[in-house]
Amino acid sequence: MTGIILVTHDALGEAVRREAENILDRPVALTTVAVSYRADVEETLAALRIAVATGADAQGAVVLTDLPGATPHNLANQAAEEHGIPVVSGLNLPMLLKTINHADKPPAELAALAADGGSQGIVRA
Secondary structure: OOEEEEEEEOOHHHHHHHHHHHHHOOOOOOEEEEEOOOOOHHHHHHHHHHHHHHHOEOOEEEEEEOOOOOHHHHHHHHHHHOOOOOEEEOOOHHHHHHHHHOOOOOHHHHHHHHHHHHHHOOOOO
């Protein structure tokens, strides 16, 4: 299984996680890191390095962030790059569900599936 790490603004990651657990009707194994607007950048980066190192399992991990170019994404990119872990931004519930349901895939493949799931979950009616 590939580890899943959510890096988001404040409590967004935990909220999306709870909804995924409600939909799937089971707990999901993943790591969340909440980045506060007032957080110290170096302290946050240190916490992210730990989360990336401990959130990875035998196959590695994939990091999902909420907003490309924002602080959580930029810091997650920096921490993940040190471990060769892919980062996908634009977190939404379809992306997370696709990632959870295919966590048996290797990290690079799972990152591609996550991006596809996120895009497929955007529908204009």
